[in-house]
Amino acid sequence: MDFDPATLRYDAGGLIPAVAQDHATGEVLMVAWMNAEAVARTLATGEVTYFSRSRGELWVKGRTSGHRQRLVEFRLDCDRDSLLVVLAQTGPACHTGARSCFFTAVRAGAEVAAPEPATPEPAAPRPAGARRGQARPARAGSKG
Amino acid sequence: MDFDPATLRYDAGGLIPAVAQDHATGEVLMVAWMNAEAVARTLATGEVTYFSRSRGELWVKGRTSGHRQRLVEFRLDCDRDSLLVVLAQTGPACHTGARSCFFTAVRAGAEVAAPEPATPEPAAPRPAGARRGQARPARAGSKG
Numbered sequence: 001m002d003f004d005p006a007t008l009r010y011d012a013g014g015l016i017p018a019v020a021q022d023h024a025t026g027e028v029l030m031v032a033w034m035n036a037e038a039v040a041r042t043l044a045t046g047e048v049t050y051f052s053r054s055r056g057e058l059w060v061k062g063r064t065s066g067h068r069q070r071l072v073e074f075r076l077d078c079d080r081d082s083l084l085v086v087l088a089q090t091g092p093a094c095h096t097g098a099r100s101c102f103f104t105a106v107r108a109g110a111e112v113a114a115p116e117p118a119t120p121e122p123a124a125p126r127p128a129g130a131r132r133g134q135a136r137p138a139r140a141g142s143k144g
Numbered sequence: 145m146d147f148d149p150a151t152l153r154y155d156a157g158g159l160i161p162a163v164a165q166d167h168a169t170g171e172v173l174m175v176a177w178m179n180a181e182a183v184a185r186t187l188a189t190g191e192v193t194y195f196s197r198s199r200g201e202l203w204v205k206g207r208t209s210g211h212r213q214r215l216v217e218f219r220l221d222c223d224r225d226s227l228l229v230v231l232a233q234t235g236p237a238c239h240t241g242a243r244s245c246f247f248t249a250v251r252a253g254a255e256v257a258a259p260e261p262a263t264p265e266p267a268a269p270r271p272a273g274a275r276r277g278q279a280r281p282a283r284a285g286s287k288g
Contacts, residue, residue, distance in 0.1 A: 001254060001255050002253055002254055002255075003250045003253055003254055003255045017161050017175060017226075019163050019172055019175060021172055021262070021263055022263075023262075023263065025170070025263075026169070026170025026171070026263035027170070028163055028165055028172065028228050030221065030226075031161060031163060031221065031226035043250060043253070073249055073251075073258075073262045074249065074250045074251075075246040075247075075248060075249050075250070075258065075262055076246070076248050076250070076255075077174065077175065077245040077246050077248075078238050078239070078240050078242070078245045078247070078248075079245075082161075082174075082175035082245070082246075084172050084246040084262060086262045086263060094222050095222070096222050098222070101221040101222045101223075101226070102219040102220070102221050102226075102228040103219075103222070104219060104220050104221075104222075105217055105218065105219050106147045106187060106218045106219070106220070107217075107218075109146055109147055109187070110145060110146055110147060111145050111146075111147045111220075114217075114219065118165070118167075118217045118219055118228060118230045119165055119166075119167065119169075119170035119230060
């Protein structure tokens with residue numbers, strides 16, 4: 001059936017959370033918000049577009065920083081109130097320069113810097129001792 | 145530094161979005177909400193606990209369905225207003241029985257059922273023709 005952005009369930013401010021995920025690695029890069037127009041523009045242009053709550057305006061990710069997000073797959077959840085935007089990220093996703101905004105972990109009750117991805121990265125180079133060729137069959141069976 | 149759930153940035157309703165991600169595959173399973181107590185209980189018990197907006201109460205995921213979520217890694221984002229909960233999922237995460245709540249994709253302007261994960265699954269069984277042993281080195285270098 002045809003998709004209509006108006007059929008999503010937005011909050012009182014007209015926004016819906018969007019999880020940005022790297023299409024190749026599965027890494028969760030950031031969580032931002034979209035309104036119906038941002039959803040429509042993301043689908044129409046393939047350039048992931050959010051609504052900036054701080055600036056109160058549409059925000060084409062990377063338009064100023066160059067760190068753009070090219071849409072690979074747009075998904076909605078079972079109750080239509082959350083989005084999963086699978087994308088190809090140019091440069092870091094985080095305004096701090098980190099690849100992902102989720103670089104802080106809570107371990108043993110303390111906040112620790114955790115720059116490594118929280119999830120497997122099939123596309124990442126294998127650590128010393130593992131042959132690089134071993135990573136390829138694993139990716140061959142993936143959606144990456 | 146010690147982590148205090150009160151230092152997260154909650155919305156006007158005292159809630160913060162939490163992205164649930166499978167620790168082994170990187171698949172985004174669901175997005176739900178936590179309040180400060182849900183954050184504290186998730187960290188204290190290792191059982192991922194949300195705040196149900198529909199029921200207006202704490203929700204230990206899987207307590208009734210058995211489809212529990214064991215905490216593997218708890219992360220917060222750069223501006224402390226979103227959470228990434230990396231976990232081990234027992235059974236399906238979605239109340240529909242689907243593994244992930246994000247089983248609907250928008251492709252060419254239409255909603256389509258997309259039961260396959262939107263992202264790579266390094267831990268998933270390899271397709272025919274790939275030897276199972278090839279998946280192991282890929283996982284050995286991951287956080288999964």
